[in-house]
Amino acid sequence: MKKIKVGFADRKIEFIDRDVALKQIENFAERGTRFPIVIYGPEGCGKTALFRQAKAVLEEYGYSVVYVNPSGESIEERFSISEELRGLAEELGAYLLKDISSLIEKAVEILYIAIRRGIRRRIAILADDVFQVIGLDKAEILIKSFLNMIEWPSIDYEKIVVLVSSSEGVSRERIGRHTWADIHIMWNMSREGFKQLYEVLSEPKPSFEDVWRITGGNPRILEKLYRADWDIDFVISRMIKEKDIHLWIYSLNSESRDILMDIVDDPDTILYKLYNEKVKKLLKELIEKNLIVSIWDREPRLWIDTPPPEKDLELGIGKYFAWQTPLHREAIRRDLEMYISKQ
Ligand SMILES: Nc1ncnc2c1ncn2[C@@H]1O[C@H](COP(=O)(O)OP(=O)(O)OP(=O)(O)O)[C@@H](O)[C@H]1O
């Protein structure tokens, strides 16, 4: 399997690890997907890198692939298609489109035309991080339209693969209430894979153990630490600002703050106290702010790549809930402590 190059910490490196995920993608390629596969995972865990690698895998299996990512900065990051579709995309003016809904429509149209014109009979659409931009209501409609595409194709395809990714925990509930998609979760990198990524970075750098303990295997956090010259405090302060944690902590009453401190120590506190309305509200907010992920089940078929360890409180991983990374948890802990010290 050809490994693609991805950008990481100011360099281009070969796609690392994720062997289980790549096997799963090969399975999708062999069979096609019966439902859209929706993949949730912590921010920066490597969904985009995986989708880009998946595009290469699917192409090796004879698929024509369209990849869209509305959050991409350049047009190449937002829209990428298999070589044989380039002419079609130009013909349809797809490169000029800014609005993501029409870009997805165009992507589907390109694939359909590719089949009608006999360019390919295996098609794949990879919609990376689309929910955040199109909004929750449209997210449901989009998934339904992808399902229709699979179930009632107006064209005669041989195989179809639809993969959708999101780090927006809130949309999971909305998509999950229908039976329109297969939902999977992807976690941060395994220790071994992450070690390889760590090795890419030159000295001086903290020990691998220290980096693992604060990132929990999240490549984006690793990149941020590297860019900040390994100044953990700075990266944490920035997260507190970006997620507006400060005001949020101020807005809580003392009971909620106490519960939040317990969640910092053990995220499963959420489950044990879920009878309490305040905890329900906290959970909703923690998911909305992309701080906590509901894990629940470690059945491997529900995951893309390998599930997180059973329970690892040092990394903020409970049996049922987990902090996206230890650094996310640390941001909350620090802000809570700062609040208390000022009282
Ligand atoms: N398997 C991998 N091999 C090499 N680099 C990787 C791998 N996975 C992720 N990276 C790098 O780590 C960084 C973060 O990954 P990526 O952007 O794919 O995360 P993401 O889950 O898509 O994030 P977001 O939730 O913000 O969309 C990127 O620089 C990416 O290239």
Ligand SMILES: [Mg+2]
């Ligand atoms: Mg991404």
